Amino acid sequence: MIKKFPLRLHAALTLAGLVVTLYMIFLYAPEEMTMGEVQRIFYIHVPAAWVSLMGFSIIFVASIVYLSKRAQFADELAHATAEVGFIFCTCVLVTGPLWAKPAWGIWWTWDARLTLTFLLWLLYVAYLMLRNYLINPGRAANLCAVVGIIGFVDVLIDYMAIRWWRTQHPQPVILGGPESGLDPRMLATLLVSWAVFTILFLLLLRMRLRLAGMRRDLSDIRRTLAFKVSED
Amino acid sequence: MNNLNIIWSIVLKDLRVEWRNRETLASMCVFGLLIVFLFNFAFETAREETLRLLPAVLWVAIAFAGVLGFNRSFASERENACLEGMTLAPVDPSLIFVGKMLANLLFLVISEVVMAFAATLWFNFSFLPAIGQLLLIAFFGTLGYAALGTIFGAVAANTRMREVMLTVLQFPIAFWILMLSIDSTSSAMRGDPGGNWVGGVARVAGISMVFTVASFLLFEYVLEE
Amino acid sequence: MPPGNQVNKPALEVRNVTKFFGDLAALKEVTLGIRCGESTLLYGPNGAGKTTLLRMLASLARPSSGEVLFAGKNIEHDGAGAKAAIGFVSHATFLYGELTVRENLRFFGRLFGLSELEKRIDAALEMFDMRPRENIFVRDLSRGLQQRASLARAFLHDPEFVILDEPFTGLDHDSVKKLEYLLLRLPERGKALLFSTHDFEQGAALAKRLIALKAGRVRYNGPLNEAPFKTLGIMRANGPSGDE
Secondary structure, eight states: OOOOSSSHHHHHHHHHHHHHHHHIIIIIIHHHOTTGGGGHHHHHHHHHHHHHHHHHHHHHHHHHHHHHHHOOHHHHHHHHHHHHHHHHHHHHHHHHHHHHHHHHSSOOOOOOOOOOOOHHHHHHHHHEEEHHHBGGGGEEEEEHHHHHHHHHHHHHHHHHHHHHHHHSOOOOOOOOOOGGOOHHHHHHHHHHHHHHHHHHHHHHHHHHHHHHHHHHHHHHHHHHHHSSOOOO | OHHHHHHHHHHHHHHHHHHHOOOHHHHHHHHHHHHHHHHHSSSOOOHHHHHHHHHHHHHHHHHHHHHHHHHHHHHHHHHHTHHHHHSSSSOHHHHHHHHHHHHHHHHHHHHHHHHHHHHHHTTTOOOOOGGGHHHHHHHHHHHHHHHHHHHHHHHHOOOOHHHHHHHHHHHHHHHHHHHHHHHHHHHHHHHHHHHHHHHHHHHHHHHHHHHHHHHHHHHHHHOOO | OOOTTTSSSEEEEEEEEEEEEEEEEEEEEEEEEEEEEEEEEEEOOOTTSHHHHHHHHHSSOOOOOEEEOOOOOOOOOOSHHHHHHHEEEEEOOOOOOOBHHHHHHHHHHHHOOOSSSSHHHHHHHHHOGGGGTTSBBGGGOOHHHHHHHOOOOOOHOOEEEEEEETTTTTHHHHHHHHHHHHHHHHHHOOOOOEOOOOOHHHHHOOOOOEEEEEOOOEEEEEGGGGOOHHHHHEEESSOOTTTT
């Protein structure tokens, strides 16, 4: 998964994309009928949720690759994705109440998206905690890979279970998704924001991976030195 | 079959260790009872209330008692590096998983019986009318929960804050096992018509089996150095 | 020297093994092997990597690079054969404090799938004079007695390869003598012995071969009596290369 695409170009494109997105969110997209201006958070809230879900899928694949091939890069990828994905996931949980309170007067609701995101957030927390609290860091890769795999299985189950649960305990669809009928300009804004968030996610991921690569290089140097150190 | 022998030896060993200590099972039961007691005491139990609260109360108590048990299960292995010692033998790590999981399952089931008994007394509620369903739900729910608890107990044993780490891993991931178990238990206790309850049991069984199989397959990676 | 070809019995070896803990190298490009009928002393200062090496041979630790081979096969792929043939004693006893000595041995015997288990347990206990104490809980035993129980556990399945990490620790004089006598007879019974100890003279009396480890590297691997003690920094009481 070597991205040959130059980092600077990637960063520049992301910046441009963010500018365009901001323009579209605030100036292009029309004001929503019932909720007013605060509804514009939707264009951040939804793509961030998508990205954090995508993040955990990457962790899942990377974990499987690590356990089957012992590729250190797979482990670095999983770790980096966890950190970046966690930020986006937190973003969803923060924008949710910020939107819900002015729009509907409640801070929180257990609708499908928020419930799934919260459970996903807990999984990110668990993964990162495990990484950081191990007594023997040499075991991190194995253990985190196991948690990554079981965690993703859990995400799939979350998705199905929440949908089933909502058929039993229906809730008014408040933080409605794209299915609630969108003005074409809103749809366009949403799609652009979606794309830009994904590019932003990938940018941050690459930067984080560069850091991991640097750490690995440093470790390699230290290890080479450890070999050559005078032993008398 | 040698494999079954080995699994059985591990289960027996865990039982024997527990018998000598008599800490784990007692703590689990007491803890579970306390939770059931707290809820019973805090709420006036008209029958409709009971039906609403009791399944959740019971499963929450089971969840917490379970985590207590899983932690201790691996604490006993830690003292003289016994878990490592087991890997000295030419034994497939999956067998170690099954053995420890069955022991955890057994302790949790015993605690559940105690809690259910207390609930019957305190909530004035009889489980007998729906006993078949309830046993099935309890079995499958506990099985999946114990499987996750066993693998996460082994994972958490490698960390600095073992009990907390196990809880942080266990609850988000076992969440739906608990939710679906609560839901089917409610349905069974209400006496919902037949069709419903098969679905409920099937859901709990399905999700539990998924997690049990996943834990079984991944356990060897947890033991690897 | 091609492994396993010279003698009929399989060899246990490490090839070009390096082990890192973080960025510290505990073992550096170590290649060595032990063969049945040989007894080898592993000697070196604290931190030389002896415990890491012994654990690796006993399949409890994996190398960062390199291979551990049993009868020519990597034990990662086929660990069961190796484990059944290895008996390992370490700082940790691997015994459950809440079980009696006998119950512990019975448990391990079942894990190893041993037949005639009770007889074997009797024999193992006899070897270390633990029969009088077979029904005492391990947690109630002194350190030295726990060590003897651990030794009984290691010898229970009559392993071909006996790997001992400082086995004499905590043993009283009589027990030391008994263990020395036992270890001395292992080669003639066709077993391989690899052990570490801090008392060089004691080790020299028991072993024909020496592996000197320092800072993770093998400094010497060959017949014990031909070792260049002075270069290795080993001081011997009345050694031939003694006092220059």
